[in-house]
Amino acid sequence: MGAGMGMASDQQWLQLALTGLMVALLPLSYAWVKGRRDRYRQLVWLTLFLTFDLILFGGFTRLTDSGLGCPDWPGCYGTANPFLAHANIHAAEALMPSGPVTWAKAWIEMIHRYLAMMVGVLIIALMGLAWFKRRELRQSPWPATALFILVCVQGAFGAWTVTLKLQPVIVTLHLLLGLTLLGSLAWLAARSQPAASHDAAANRLSPWIALGIVLLAVQIALGGWVSTNYAVLACTDFPLCNGQLIPTMDFRHGFTLWRALGKTASGALLSHDALVAIHWTHRVFAVVVIAYLSWLGLRARRSLTLTRPALILLALIALQFASGLSNILLQWPLPIAVAHNGGAAALLVTLVFMLTRSGPDTNQKV
Known part of the structure; x- marks a missing residue:
């Protein structure tokens, strides 16, 4: 039984990783085509824009009381999306119609997680490009690497937000780390602009x-x-x-x-x-x-x-x-x-x- 649970967990992680990659393919493709001459700069700006959108949607998730729409992490009742967790969500909603778990809240929470995974994939791509093109870019790849570390820490706080049942200090730190990520991307984007007089x-x-x-x-x-x-x-x-x-x-x-x-x-x-x-x-x-x-x-x-x-x-x-x-x-x-x-x-x-x-x-x- 323990082995089966382990296999299910591995399968869930694989499904979620593939989902995050699929969601990130569109912005990655856009940055690749649009930024032919400077893909790194294009990717920085696109990641900044999408991180801003993620913070907005995170606020929407919190304000609609959807933070526990899926009360486990990283998936939803051990599955990769609310469709597969329909029976569990339906049972929870029947027990508490206005409670933390409803069909709408589960989707809001999972969409937030999908967007977060997308930003994570974009930052991994940014870090990889910074190292691969470091001589051509003539700039240090370490700022992009620091972003990767930061987004990993942010992901951990996202998990604790759920597992610790919206404990205020964890949720607040999750918000602050998200804004730190946004500010760091803004700094990187500004430095990628032509030099100011x-x-x-x-x-x-x-x-x-x-x-x-x-x-x-x-x-x-x-x-x-x-x-x-x-x-x-x-x-x-x-x-x-x-x-x-x-x-x-x-x-x-x-x-x-x-x-x-x-x-x-x-x-x-x-x-x-x-x-x-x-x-x-x-x-x-x-x-x-x-x-x-x-x-x-x-x-x-x-x-x-x-x-x-x-x-x-x-x-x-x-x-x-x-x-x-x-x-x-x-x-x-x-x-x-x-x-x-x-x-x-x-x-x-x-x-x-x-x-x-x-x-x-x-x-x-x-």
Whole structure:
């Protein structure tokens, strides 16, 4: 019986690997045909675009409560797709019609996994091309290799997200690692562009842009903590929180990292005051980040090198504020919530591009 289970597991892995390869064939073929003169650069940009899409769909998966649509990993009830797990899904849905496992949620979760496998295949191809063409490309293959290591770690956190039943700290780290992967790809894509002209004003802004990335990363972590704890509607008005400037809050339980979803570390139900503390902290720090990035965008407009990304940054800040406010006032509508996640990712990409173009070594190959 144990041998049979092992064979089934091997078969499942093989089916999933073939699925990921098949899904990746289309973008790989596009990069191969479109980038005849520079396939490496084309593949970097395509992987960046699809990783951004994966993060959006990951947000959609989380916001539709589909993270446990298939409660095992890497497949769905020991199979490679929900069609083969139909009987198990039907039984779970009959037992709990609005529970974590439904036909729709199973497909959402598995599509998310298929997209993640596709990105993994693209990064493997990118690493292979970087090593095979390293003399022709005249750049180090190690950044692409680091991406491969990062995507492996990200895959491990994806597995733990399921096996640890959406534990908030694991889900938040999964989000942060996904955005780290996106930022790294943005850096690699920016460095693959033609060298920018030297701009002393842009160079002086480089440390301030780096600080902006740090502040944004903290805010994204706080936002991820809000989302994974389902604390978006803990404050239902704005600019006050439940009619108060400083409401009653429970920071100790709200920011205890190692605990189950919806519970304290001791296993008791998480109080509403703890959810308010999570939401309020994200909201207050948003003021700091918006003020800083707005100042940075206005400063960067004076640089010829950074004028265009600075305008994009300012536009994204306005859209991100509007979507965040709409989530509160409109009771967390799904399209706006997904757009808010996408806005954070777009801000990160924009800042990474600005940092790359502002550095004193923009003419150097990686």
